[in-house]
Amino acid sequence: GNSVTQMEGPVTLSEEAFLTINCTYTATGYPSLFWYVQYPGEGLQLLLKATKADDKGSNKGFEATYRKETTSFHLEKGSVQVSDSAVYFCALSEFNQGGKLIFGQGTELSVKP
Amino acid sequence: SQTIHQWPATLVQPVGSPLSLECTVEGTSNPNLYWYRQAAGRGLQLLFYSVGIGQISSEVPQNLSASRPQDRQFILSSKKLLLSDSGFYLCAWVQGARGYTFGSGTRLTVV
Numbered sequence: 001g002n003s004v005t006q007m008e009g010p011v012t013l014s015e016e017a018f019l020t021i022n023c024t025y026t027a028t029g030y031p032s033l034f035w036y037v038q039y040p041g042e043g044l045q046l047l048l049k050a051t052k053a054d055d056k057g058s059n060k061g062f063e064a065t066y067r068k069e070t071t072s073f074h075l076e077k078g079s080v081q082v083s084d085s086a087v088y089f090c091a092l093s094e095f096n097q098g099g100k101l102i103f104g105q106g107t108e109l110s111v112k113p
Numbered sequence: 114s115q116t117i118h119q120w121p122a123t124l125v126q127p128v129g130s131p132l133s134l135e136c137t138v139e140g141t142s143n144p145n146l147y148w149y150r151q152a153a154g155r156g157l158q159l160l161f162y163s164v165g166i167g168q169i170s171s172e173v174p175q176n177l178s179a180s181r182p183q184d185r186q187f188i189l190s191s192k193k194l195l196l197s198d199s200g201f202y203l204c205a206w207v208q209g210a211r212g213y214t215f216g217s218g219t220r221l222t223v224v
Contacts, residue, residue, distance in 0.1 A: 034212065043203060044157075044215040089157060099145045099207045100172075105156035 002027045006090050006104035013080055013111050021075040021107045023064075023090035031092040033057075033066050033073040034101070038087045047075075047088070080111045116140060119204045119216030126223055132177075132191040134219050136204030139185065144206040146187040147213075148179055151201040163187060199223045 007022040025031065035047040035057070048057030053068035062077045073090060090104040119136045126132060138144055148160045159172045161179035169179050176195050180188045187204060204216040 032212075043218045044205075046212055049212055091157075093213075100147070100159055100162055101149075101157075101205070101213055102159070103149075103157040 002031065002092060002094065002102045004090050004092055004102055004104035006088075006107050008105075008107070009087075010108040010110055013109070015082055015111055015113050016079045017111075019075070019077040019080045019084075019109070021088055021090075021109070023073045023075065023104060025071050025073065025090075025092050027071075027092055027094060029094050031094045033064070034091045034093065035062070035064055035073070035075050036089040036091060036103075038089065038106075040086070044089065080109070082111045082113055085109055085111045117204060117206055117214050117216045119219060121219055122217065123220045124222070126194050126221065128196055128223055129193045132189070132194050132198070132221070134189040134202055134204075134221075136187045136189075136216055137185055138206050141185070141206070143184060146181065147205040147207075148187065148189050149203045149205060151203065153200065157203070161189070194223045196223050 003026045005024050032051045034049045036044045037047045038044050047062055048059040048064055050057040050066035053066050056063060056065045062075060064073050064075045066073055087106045087108045089106045091101045093101050117138045145164050147162045149157045150160050151157050162170050163181045166181055166184055176198060177191050199222050202219045202221060205213045207213055
């Protein structure tokens with residue numbers, strides 16, 4: 001079945017450091033890929049998405065490219081801020097399977113000033 | 114506008130007590146609706162989804178059940194809570210190509 005695997009956390013970085021959170025997936029068809037963010041005490045928010053191979057999703061300085069050949073969707077940001085501290089979830093969805101979102105286990109990011 | 118409401122925000126319940134969490138959406142019709150659970154220190158697990166009134170698909174065997182009595186209402190229930198039911202419960206719906214919208218969540222602590 002479909003699955004998503006993220007790098008383990010927690011990840012601790014200094015402000016302005018470069019961020020990469022790895023995400024790989026297994027899917028039977030052609031999924032859409034998402035990154036969601038959960039700030040402390042809040043629900044999930046969509047950060048970015050990509051719906052087909054080679055698409056690049058971007059938002060708030062974060063980027064991720066849909067790589068079909070490596071089945072990956074790594075999240076990157078060139079310079080993190082303290083306000084980026086949150087839990088990040090990679091997810092996929094195949095709308096021909098009821099539109100279910102399959103999530104990775106989440107990666108906690110802590111950015112220190 | 115399209116919104117999703119979920120309540121209560123927090124809940125503390127004793128083991129063996131019943132549970133009812135409600136989720137409603139506004140501004141759309143016939144949405145696909147989902148219940149997810151996030152256990153402490155773990156990722157999000159899909160519990161149930163529904164593509165229409167009275168239609169419920171269960172993803173994992175468990176102590177919980179779901180119902181969809183109306184088009185825009187999705188209810189998560191349990192007859193007798195277990196300690197392992199503690200977690201953060203999120204309702205979500207799909208807005209077609211715009212993707213998913215999540216409710217604000219219910220933090221359930223079973224004591």
